[in-house]
Amino acid sequence: MDGAIQQQDTKAEAQREAVIRVRHLRNQFGPQVVHDDLNLDVWRGEVLGIVGGSGTGKSVLLRTIVGLNKPAAGSIEVLGVDVLNGPDADRRRIEKRWGVAFQDGALFSSLTVLQNVMAPLREHTGLSESLMRALGSLKISLVGLPQLSCGKFPSELSGGMRKRAALARALALDPEIVFLDEPTAGLDPIGAAAYDDLIGELQQALGLTVFMVTHDLDSLYAICDRVAVLAEKRVLVEGPIDEMTKVDHPWVQEYFTGPRARAAQQKGHDR
Amino acid sequence: MTQLSIALEQINDSLRIAVAGEMVTQSLEAVEKGFRAIHPDADHIVFDLSGLGSLDTGGAWLICDLARRASAAGATVTYENVSATQSALLETVAQNIATEIPAEAPPRGFVPWLESLGRRTVGAGRDTASMLGFLGLTLHRLARTLVMPWRLRRAALVSQMEETGFKALPIVALMGFLIGVVLAFQGATQLKQFGAEIFVVELISISVLRELGVLLTAIIVAGRSGSAFTASIGSMKVQEEIDAMQTLGLDPIEVLVVPRVLALLIMLPILGFVADMAGLFGGALMSWIDLGVSPGMFVTRLKENTDVWHLAVGLIKAPFFAVVIAVIACWQAMQVKGSSQSVGQRTTSSVVQAIFMVIAIDALFSIFFSEVGV
Numbered sequence: 085m086d087g088a089i090q091q092q093d094t095k096a097e098a099q100r101e102a103v104i105r106v107r108h109l110r111n112q113f114g115p116q117v118v119h120d121d122l123n124l125d126v127w128r129g130e131v132l133g134i135v136g137g138s139g140t141g142k143s144v145l146l147r148t149i150v151g152l153n154k155p156a157a158g159s160i161e162v163l164g165v166d167v168l169n170g171p172d173a174d175r176r177r178i179e180k181r182w183g184v185a186f187q188d189g190a191l192f193s194s195l196t197v198l199q200n201v202m203a204p205l206r207e208h209t210g211l212s213e214s215l216m217r218a219l220g221s222l223k224i225s226l227v228g229l230p231q232l233s234c235g236k237f238p239s240e241l242s243g244g245m246r247k248r249a250a251l252a253r254a255l256a257l258d259p260e261i262v263f264l265d266e267p268t269a270g271l272d273p274i275g276a277a278a279y280d281d282l283i284g285e286l287q288q289a290l291g292l293t294v295f296m297v298t299h300d301l302d303s304l305y306a307i308c309d310r311v312a313v314l315a316e317k318r319v320l321v322e323g324p325i326d327e328m329t330k331v332d333h334p335w336v337q338e339y340f341t342g343p344r345a346r347a348a349q350q351k352g353h354d355r
Numbered sequence: 356m357t358q359l360s361i362a363l364e365q366i367n368d369s370l371r372i373a374v375a376g377e378m379v380t381q382s383l384e385a386v387e388k389g390f391r392a393i394h395p396d397a398d399h400i401v402f403d404l405s406g407l408g409s410l411d412t413g414g415a416w417l418i419c420d421l422a423r424r425a426s427a428a429g430a431t432v433t434y435e436n437v438s439a440t441q442s443a444l445l446e447t448v449a450q451n452i453a454t455e456i457p458a459e460a461p462p463r464g465f466v467p468w469l470e471s472l473g474r475r476t477v478g479a480g481r482d483t484a485s486m487l488g489f490l491g492l493t494l495h496r497l498a499r500t501l502v503m504p505w506r507l508r509r510a511a512l513v514s515q516m517e518e519t520g521f522k523a524l525p526i527v528a529l530m531g532f533l534i535g536v537v538l539a540f541q542g543a544t545q546l547k548q549f550g551a552e553i554f555v556v557e558l559i560s561i562s563v564l565r566e567l568g569v570l571l572t573a574i575i576v577a578g579r580s581g582s583a584f585t586a587s588i589g590s591m592k593v594q595e596e597i598d599a600m601q602t603l604g605l606d607p608i609e610v611l612v613v614p615r616v617l618a619l620l621i622m623l624p625i626l627g628f629v630a631d632m633a634g635l636f637g638g639a640l641m642s643w644i645d646l647g648v649s650p651g652m653f654v655t656r657l658k659e660n661t662d663v664w665h666l667a668v669g670l671i672k673a674p675f676f677a678v679v680i681a682v683i684a685c686w687q688a689m690q691v692k693g694s695s696q697s698v699g700q701r702t703t704s705s706v707v708q709a710i711f712m713v714i715a716i717d718a719l720f721s722i723f724f725s726e727v728g729v
Contacts, residue, residue, distance in 0.1 A: 180381065193694030210384045218420070218453075219380065219413050225451035226412065239693025258380045258411035289447045290412065291440065 183254030375406030378414030520622025535637025
């Protein structure tokens with residue numbers, strides 16, 4: 085009986101393709117160990133939410149996967165390429181296939197929004213200026229910003245608009261994987277819900293894989309296919325959010341069965 | 356991965372466009388021109404996407420753009436062999452396609468140039484007024500600190516004195532020494548022609564003590580500390596730390612500007628004095644080596660023929676330079692807006708303005724001292 089279930093599981097595993105595969109990752113800053121023996125798989129086409137208390141290294145994990153932070157040990161494969169020890173040429177090829185939206189946007193402050201979105205196109209494609217402008221403006225429209233904001237500088241935008249512009253830049257090359265660091269933090273509930281819908285829509289339309297660090301329970305219930313909980317320096321549990329309430333761990337219990345979680349769950353089911 | 360290609364086929368009044376390959380942003384280069392060259396003058400446009408591998412928003416944009424142009428020309432557009440996801444993507448892109456992308460290149464020509472000239476002129480006037488206002492505000496806070504010394508941030512003052520003064524000692528001393536050496540060397544070659552080598556002592560002492568020691572020290576400090584002031588306070592401005600201070604009831608001038616101005620006020624005369632002494636030492640050393648003027652003779656002649664006023668005339672200027680450098684640097688920092696680029700621009704103007712003002716004030720002092728005859 086057990087064997088049969090296991091077989092079924094492996095069959096299901098074989099059908100899905102891991103676009104990100106993290107193995108035995110160890111991150112430490114001086115004596116402080118952030119991750120120890122952390123394993124994580126992200127499947128193609130899913131929206132994965134990374135949750136965890138403050139200081140559990142959610143952002144560090146994201147930064148490590150995209151190569152901004154060198155881990156002490158472990159291996160990371162993205163789209164089949166070893167991003168830590170593989171050849172530089174492979175790495176650069178992979179960089180064109182992912183997009184990263186940082187928490188505060190990290191837009192280039194000396195460029196306008198449109199120029200920001202065009203920057204990756206300019207760097208990695210040989211398209212004509214007019215087509216790049218057209219594609220840039222399309223991305224800006226896709227993330228729900230008015231065309232008027234094309235010529236604005238990042239300092240002239242509100243926090244929410246900056247987040248959207250950052251997403252537009254992350255989507256510029258039509259990547260397969262999008263990394264989002266707290267995409268809805270600091271947005272008003274309406275704006276946050278709209279952003280969730282936007283990510284959901286884009287994910288459907290463009291077939292994206294989304295790796296999302298978030299604290300927002302509404303986002304988790306609304307768009308995440310799976311949730312990975314970081315605690316005790318590793319991925320404590322991962323799975324669909326409905327299963328999280330059954331996990332026997334004090335932090336997970338408190339997180340997913342608290343009053344805010346119940347409200348978010350209700351809202352998620354109403355959608 | 357099949358090469359991206361398009362094939363056109365005209366059947367009666369309908370144009371059949373067959374797209375094959377991977378229609379993704381990074382390979383669009385191959386077909387961009389081809390798509391743009393198609394003039395949809397047929398009554399029916401049929402897109403055949405049967406050979407299409409993958410499609411992303413970039414590829415969808417080219418198709419939608421052509422479809423839009425065709426509809427505008429009065430043609431009907433249909434898609435064949437399109438999968439559900441591709442059709443959803445095409446629809447999403449079609450909804451978001453912008454008919455007009457706002458131009459962002461600034462207008463050129465005589466009138467805009469004249470306009471910007473006018474703007475800059477008015478801006479320069481406003482800046483001067485604003486800087487003088489800031490100077491007044493700073494002097495007021497400085498005076499208040501003198502009356503109420505307990506309001507002074509002593510820790511900030513000491514750390515600024517260390518940063519702007521103590522740590523600048525080696526470079527300032529080295530610079531003074533080299534100036535003395537250069538003056539002795541250049542003076543010697545000229546004075547030898549007249550057999551008046553001994554006057555090299557006056558040449559060195561008067562030029563270093565009256566002018567060069569303090570002036571060059573001020574220029575070094577303007578480059579070293581002025582830029583640091585602007586960059587650090589400017590970054591705080593970008594991070595809204597200055598706003599935070601104000602909401603907490605802290606006066607940014609008192610907390611940030613006064614310690615810096617005071618630190619320079621105290622340290623610049625000291626640095627100037629060090630530069631003077633290093634200059635005399637360098638000059639004496641070079642006179643000894645090159646002209647055979649012994650250190651003993653140098654000192655005797657220095658005592659006899661160089662009035663102590665020369666030293667005073669030089670050092671009197673130091674506090675004025677200090678205030679000018681610190682106030683310009685802090686004012687520029689307060690003008691930082693929004694971006695980190697602005698911090699860089701302001702830091703540059705801070706150093707340039709401070710050095711210019713130091714030299715201008717030095718010239719005014721020269722005129723003043725020669726008029727009063729010291």
